[in-house]
Amino acid sequence: MSIIIGVMEEGLIYAIMALGLYITYKILDFPDLSVDGTFPMGAAVTAMLILKGVHPALTLVLSFAAGLLAGCITGLIHVKLKVRDLLSGIIMMTALYSINLRIAGKANLPIFSKETIFENTFLDAAVPEALDPYLVCIILFVIVLLCKILLDLFLKTRAGYLLRAVGDNVLVTSLAKDKGMVKILGLALANGFVALAGCVYCQQKGFFEVSTGTGTMVIGLASVIIGTKLLKRFHGVKATTAVIFGSIVYKACVSLAIALGMAASDLKLITAVLFLIILVASNRKERKVKAHA
DSSP: OHHHHHHHHHHHHHHHHHHHHHIIIIISOOOOTTHHHHHHHHHHHHHHHHHTTOOHHHHHHHHHHHHHHHHHHHHHHHHTSOOOHHHHHHHHHHHHHHHHHHHHSSSEEEOTTSOOSSSOHHHHHHSOGGGGGGHHHHHHHHHHHHHHHHHHHHHTSHHHHHHHTTTOHHHHHHTTOOHHHHHHHHHHHHHHHHHHHHHHHHHHHTEEETTTTTTHHHHHHHHHHHHHHHTTTOTTSOHHHHHHHHHHHHHHHHHHHHHTTOOGGGHHHHHHHHHHHHHHHHHHHHHHHHHHO
């Protein structure tokens, strides 16, 4: 049971981040490596604010806002300065490493003794003891559900439809919208979700560590691909739901690999191999579909 709870907790945390990667990968088709910097930035902002006495719930909003700003800068570098998409993300990711150190003040910042959204006097008084083992999962589920609902609602708005149509220059132009500005909006939202995931991760783990964002893009893309491919035949399932499901499945696969004897130090290797297998399997299916067509 403890393994299942652990998988659910990590899966739900990374599901928030995967929702952001869904925007860049599936909607914008933008290889945004800046997410490797915005994830720890959300954690850095959170740790710094909590240590300064800011309410932990407010750090969710402020971390999301910090991610929005970082995503906007990535978009501006790409759109206004005409830098290629991949290079724009790399530039921002590199800059954020130093910015995160500036925000936190050092490479590792613990907040174990402080109140978080998972541990505070209100929860201690309001939640029955029987629910204590599942409390983190319940809170994470509520946060993920809110993120999913808000993203689904946004994608149904005029701005959301423009975001989906950003690959079609004719359509976006006919609606009197600048494609570049729509792309900046998408990158801002994506990095906002990633920073929010970093905020939640920091509060759940109890510390900020500057290298926690390494491999964020790979984990997010793996979650998106797994979810969308596994639930592709279920037409009633929304893409955002599939992404959340994919994140949990991905974390379950990683936990299974460790349970079968892989060392915890091999986590990045497991991530890389698993992502490679997913990509190869996905490409083979696409080739088969094209061959039959």
